[in-house]
Amino acid sequence: MxxxxxxxxxxxxxxxxxxxxxxxxxxxxxxxxxxxxxxxxxxxxxxxxxxxxxxxxxxxxxxxxxxxxxxxxxxxxxxxNRQSIGQVAIKKQNFFVQDTWQMNQNTIVSPIFRVDPSDLFGTNATFNMGLTHNIGGKANRRFKANVGTGYTEPGMGELYYSWEMYAGMPSGMGEGRLGYYWIGNPDLKPEKSVNFDIGIEGENGKTSARINIFHNRIKDYMSTYFTGEVLDFNPPETDWDKKMKWLTPPDMIYSFRNIGKAEITGLEAEVTQQFDEHWSGKLGYTYLHAINKSDPDMPKQLLDKPQHKVDIGVTYENNASLWGDYYIHMLDSNSVTNNGNYLTYDKDGNIQYGFSEKGKWGYQKKTFGLWNILFQKKYRQRLYGILRHRQSF
Incomplete structure (x- = not known):
């Protein structure tokens, strides 16, 4: 301190x-x-x-x-509300070699070899092989495939966070919404994965489309999670303080952990249509089967990974865009069941938290949409304006 x-x-x-x-x-x-x-x-x-x-x-x-x-x-x-945890530095580099081989008139192979040396995690090498093949000799009909390995190191935040994202606040008479405090996990391990995907894409006049199937097997998958603990910067010292605690509720402590084995399997599809010289539109869909295969303390479905995602967008030239992303059946890491994000009182006036009853809380499954509007106008320089709106269901 x-x-x-x-x-x-x-x-x-x-x-x-x-x-x-x-x-x-x-x-x-x-x-x-x-x-x-x-x-x-x-x-x-x-x-x-x-x-x-x-x-x-x-x-x-x-x-x-x-x-x-x-x-x-x-x-x-x-x-x-201030802590000093010293200083830390991570020295790391990355080097890669990529080439493109023209196997024949219709087939291209692209190998990539990458090395990531780090003074904290040592040296790791990954490899990926990509294939593009023109179907029936037509350049506008392509088959694509990739197979390779992946490697992701935790960053400074995941390792050493110690900060209040935002403080708790009253949400109604006698009820307070808990804040969020993030604490890093210096014992995190890097993610390692084996990845496969195949797909078809093409264009026909003003219409383009693609469909892709992928599967990722991940070791030491990094996930955020609620620790089940709170941090109170204003602990009540009198009975009156306890009665008024809803005005300054504590923070939920969040951190990061590795899940030994995880798998993400999915399908992506997208269609883009140029309506005329000014207007174009896009419709996309993603299906995800993202599962935890080893950690009994975490949900079976990986957090913050929707089972379905729908993307809709309309663009006018390069000056204005409207697009929306709909997330369907997603376990929200920030929302705890059993009213767990709130401080309330029992019938005797004692402070209670919904998550404190072990085994009776989890993460809420949500469906919601995010709408975005972007305006762009060219004067002497480019100016941008953006508006975002969230719609929950």
């Missing part, structure tokens, strides 16, 4: 001292009394309208006195 002191902009007579000895350091030890006098003088010197006797009370009680330009609540948040 960051130590609070005058150099860091935190009061010498701390909030803990205030809770223990009050605004006047009554019956405090000599060392504590000395800190109180130092802090009172600092407040008085910065604003002489607060007397030495009343300055600390004005700072902590009425919150009318500022210290280094900050009121008490600002200072408290800065000192308490």
């Amino acid at each position: 960051v130590r609070c002191n005058a150099k860091r902009g935190c009061s010498t007579y701390t909030y803990g001292d205030y809770l223990a000895y009050g605004a006047y350091a009554t019956n405090a030890l000599a060392e504590v009394k000395k800190k109180w006098r130092e802090f009172a003088k600092q407040l008085h010197d910065q604003d002489p309208t607060h007397s030495l006797r009343m300055a600390v009370s004005h700072y902590y009680n009425s919150r009318t006195a500022a210290y280094n330009g900050k009121l008490f609540q600002e200072d408290y948040i800065t000192c308490q």
